[in-house]
Amino acid sequence: MPMASHAQSETGSRLKAGWALTAAWQAKARSKPKPKTDWSAYAETYDLLLEYNPAYQELLREFESFLSEADAPRVIYDVGGGTGNYSQIATRRYPESSVYFIEPDRGMRLRAKEKLSAHDNVIFIDRPLQEVEPPVKADLVICAHALYTMPAPQDRLVELRNILRPGGLLFLVDVGRPLKVAEWRTYLLSHLMREFGVVKATKIFWKGREIASQNKAIFKAQMANLYWTHSGAEIASATKKAGFEIMSQKTAYRGYSDLLLCRAAS
Numbered sequence: 649m650p651m652a653s654h655a656q657s658e659t660g661s662r663l664k665a666g667w668a669l670t671a672a673w674q675a676k677a678r679s680k681p682k683p684k685t686d687w688s689a690y691a692e693t694y695d696l697l698l699e700y701n702p703a704y705q706e707l708l709r710e711f712e713s714f715l716s717e718a719d720a721p722r723v724i725y726d727v728g729g730g731t732g733n734y735s736q737i738a739t740r741r742y743p744e745s746s747v748y749f750i751e752p753d754r755g756m757r758l759r760a761k762e763k764l765s766a767h768d769n770v771i772f773i774d775r776p777l778q779e780v781e782p783p784v785k786a787d788l789v790i791c792a793h794a795l796y797t798m799p800a801p802q803d804r805l806v807e808l809r810n811i812l813r814p815g816g817l818l819f820l821v822d823v824g825r826p827l828k829v830a831e832w833r834t835y836l837l838s839h840l841m842r843e844f845g846v847v848k849a850t851k852i853f854w855k856g857r858e859i860a861s862q863n864k865a866i867f868k869a870q871m872a873n874l875y876w877t878h879s880g881a882e883i884a885s886a887t888k889k890a891g892f893e894i895m896s897q898k899t900a901y902r903g904y905s906d907l908l909l910c911r912a913a914s
């Protein structure tokens with residue numbers, strides 16, 4: 649049956665060609681660089697958020713008010729501490745406390761070291777959370793806008809729980825929704841124009857262009873499922889599963905983030 653065998657061999661070679669195309673496509677997808685945030689580049693202008701972003705300033709006020717109501721913590725961990733804005737507030741309020749500052753990015757760490765240089769009791773740890781052996785148990789853990797960038801966030805939440813003594817507190821704020829860069833641009837630009845006028849607003853915007861660029865990278869990583877996106881209910885459930893009691897929870901950062909105050913279950 650020459651016709652049949654010819655048809656079979658044609659089908660076979662079409663299949664082979666199809667597989668080759670699929671394999672080539674998969675190899676291309678694998679070799680495509682993964683979207684990645686350049687935290688050191690971000691660090692250069694990160695503190696423009698501190699100076700000019702009311703939503704970021706609001707988070708710091710939330711942290712200050714949380715601290716004013718908590719018992720004085722002896723040992724604090726700031727996980728993914730960035731340029732040190734939360735630790736600065738903590739060390740000002742509690743200069744006697746020890747702060748373990750976990751920050752794997754050199755650029756971020758250098759900024760934080762400068763900022764916290766007046767305090768002798770800050771210990772800098774230059775590794776990611778998943779590689780840290782906590783030397784002591786904490787009374788307070790701060791994890792602000794860092795968890796969603798970490799691999800396997802559920803496991804990281806368990807590590808945050810294990811750093812704490814039973815009854816210790818976690819101040820957790822995490823970006824959960826995709827960061828819409830154009831929406832932020834409109835919000836910030838109109839705020840800056842109202843506050844400073846067109847000329848200064850444009851200058852600040854130009855200075856902060858790296859922030860927009862890194863936020864685009866964050867958005868891409870969120871879309872590629874490399875960064876965790878979550879609803880309030882999802883982060884609440886993950887936090888409880890890791891062994892925390894949630895004392896309070898609300899949305900923050902213009903609806904993009906969730907803010908949870910938690911206690912490590914005994």
Ligand SMILES: C[S@@+](CC[C@H](N)C(=O)[O-])C[C@H]1O[C@@H](n2cnc3c(N)ncnc32)[C@H](O)[C@@H]1O
Pocket residue numbers: 687727728729730731732733734750751752753756775776777778791792793794797798799
């Ligand atoms: C958006 S910044 C937040 C900085 C600071 N907490 C704040 O809110 O101003 C996220 C930080 O998480 C850090 N980070 C990323 N992966 C981490 C990990 N696995 N362990 C600890 N920190 C991490 C980054 O280097 C970066 O400085």
